[in-house]
Amino acid sequence: MKVKEAELQKIDTMASIQQDLDNYRRQIAKGYLTDEQVVNKLMMEAYDRMKQEVHVAHIVIAVPNTSNDTTAAYARIDSVYKALTKGKADFAAVAKSVSDDKGTKDNGGDVGYITSLQTIYAFENAAYNTPVGKISEPFRTQLGYHIVKVLDKRAAQGEVKVAQVLIEVKKSQGDEGVSQARKRVDSVQADLKKGVSFDDIVAKYSDDRFTKKDNGVMPAFGVGKMDAAFEKAAFGLKNPGDVSAPVQTDYGFHIIKLISKTTLKPYDSLKTYLTRKVNNDGRAQVAKEAFFNKIKSKNGFKEYQANIDEVINQMAAIPDTGKNANKLDANTFKGMTKPVFTLGGTNYTQADFVAYADRLTNGRFSGPKKAVGNDLYKLFVTATVNDIEEHRLAETQPEFKALMTEYKDGIMLFELMDRSVWGKASKDTTGLKKFYESHKDNYKWDPGFVGSVYRFRDEEQMKKGTELMKKSTSDEDILKQMNKASVPDAALIQKGHFEFSKFNEVPQSAIKSKSTTQPIKNADGSYIVVKADEVFTAPTPKSMNDARGYVIAEYQDYLEKEWNAEMRKKYPVKVEEGTFKTMVK
Structure with a gap:
């Protein structure tokens, strides 16, 4: 019923709503403007190549x-x-x-x-x-x-999982660094021959801080991921537990232990991975272009090259210097009405193209103008084809239609509720005041005090602050005199109405009307002082201004209930008993 009311108020025709819908349509349409058959073919191609x-x-x-x-x-x-x-x-x-x-x-x-x-x-x-x-x-x-x-x-050799001991070569030490590293490698090999466990050797010798805590174990990898020498040695190991001879790379010397080897997984188990990869690399453009060409063909796309050249030549004639340097003004091209292409039975003119280019470039047209003009024309064709297909997706894709309907209903309901409840509650000052007066007893302060709470950074600042307070220095001047660039947080002052139920930093018994408490030291070394103008031992009414947030919230609830009742009366619900009974059997 709320959606029906929103449509009755023509909320769906508002420019802001239409703009939101267009933005959302473009956003979610991207996932649909591709050729699924081509995507599947590219996924299979990728998998076959992985072999x-x-x-x-x-x-x-x-x-x-x-x-x-x-x-x-x-x-x-x-x-x-x-x-x-x-x-x-x-x-x-x-x-x-x-x-x-x-x-x-x-x-x-x-x-x-x-x-x-x-x-x-x-x-x-x-x-x-x-x-x-x-x-x-x-x-x-x-x-x-x-x-x-x-x-x-x-x-394909699949993937290997290995552990390593890395003996780093300190390049700053030149040949001496290599010599020292080789001595440590010799020690590693000696320990291996003695039967010392690989894990213990990693803990004792490895310089790889990323894998040392995991006994030197590295994530599984395939070809093309590691240094060629490291990769060759790792894949050269035959059986789990085999350990390589020392391998030198730019990082230093590696002693590698094979943990496991795995072959290429079946296609079905890699389908999610393949889908993500294909949709995020150069293959995605292949699928999009296939879809794009299919849409052009289906809609009778036809270009008029002479007319395209004519308008781009006119654009290229825009001066590079002077008052109108590099300025593209679509108004000066309005008379160019020849078609640049036909799509879906509609002619798109030279003027349409320049208007698009003007919007896209904000009227700035510089660089090699013919080349830029041709690039802009290609973008114009793409945008036009995509726009036509985006608006047809609701007819051809049920899921897309459902998403668009859900979003449209949501933004219409938000606007309707803002008009009828939320916005009205904050803007209707007369109604808000009347509601407050009728429910004044609901808005009260708990027992507490009105005054100021002073917080000082440390004992030194507390002494400075309390001296200024004794001189009846204004709070503004206290802050100005104490908070310098060198000590920006020397003092902090909070003014207002404080409730004892929420303020327990100073004992309630210490706070008296028209008096100042003794400084109290906090655990972090800071100090707090309370200056109370008036103490209230019983609940006291809140002013309209003090209670405004609560009043607006409750007034919104009141308005929403009233509005819902009005909607139910305006759009009565009728239950078809026969149909209902068949649903609950």
Whole structure:
């Protein structure tokens, strides 16, 4: 009945309600604007790839984040690619010379073994789609332009769980640091030969503060997660309990003990993991683009390239200097009414596009204008297609419709209750005062006092404060004189009506009307002093101002009961007895 009343008052047509609904629709629609069939296909692709590990090396030519011109970077990678594919250069040597990946260039670009869902999707595709011994064509990621060489492919080794003893090498000590570390490694090996338990050796020698408390045990890991030398040694152990020879990495020397090995889990047990990963990496864009193209096709999407070029050329003519420098004003494009595309039988014009671009950029249009214009046009198409599909989701997705209905009803009811009860209770001063007068006996102070409570940081500040009080210094001046930058919390003063039931820091018997208590020391070394203007031994009425919060709350309850009764009278409920009886059998 409340929803019906909200609709009768046309609350659902309010601009603020419509805006809230649009925002919520866009927010929850994201999960529906994807092609589930494509997602499932990508999940299966990822799982199938997890059965294989690929040993890759790569060369990357970085493209700075601030650069709009990628031509030079592409020309460099293309030149490298052609030289390598013609056999005129060695991949590792070229990687050491030109690659911008500082982590791998010194190793000839060697990344090690990788498996699915570990790298950027484009990189993974290149690794899995390129035969062993071959080099991929150049491809782009957010890091720059890459080429990949596949060195080996093998069946997945699964995951290992190991414990380690880490003997750290102190690099600041140079060769001496390495020598000292080797001596400690020798001691570890000697203890192992004596039969000392691995746990005891970890406790005695390991420098890994993260795993030492857990007997050196590390979380399980697969390929591509650890230093290559460490990984090779760990996966080289055959049986639980086997211990490796010392392995040197940039961290120091490691002695590794195998705890367990696990193979790839079945698809069904990894489905939740695969869903999360696929929806949060580059694959998600593949599914969204598939859905996007399907919606365009279903709605007869057609572009008019000449009209697109015309309006973007006009936008590109906006001056870079002067009074209107880089200013995009949609009003100056209103006469451009040619369609840029048709969707669902509707023409979207050049002016529509510029109006969208104006809103999105706040009228600021700078940079390489043609390129920016083309990017804005793509965003306009995406936004338009998504908007159409978002508004159709209620027809095609029952769950989406239920969520939207629930949210709409909720915000309408909130607005209705605010109008009829909550807002009215605080704004209706006449009604509020009348309610207070009728229920005055409900609002009383417990026995207590009116006055001031002084809190001093320590004995020194207490003495200063009480001296000022004896001189009848005002509270404001006491605070001003005592609270300096060097001692900001020397004194704190609270004024008001205090109830003994809630204030027990000073004995009630010590508080007298028109008198000041002796300072009382607290456990933390601070002091408290009470200056009482008047003491009340019996409950006393609260003024309207003192009781305002309680009065508003109870007035709201009163108004809500009255309003609910009015709603029940306006919208009587009729129970269909026959139907009801069939439900409760």
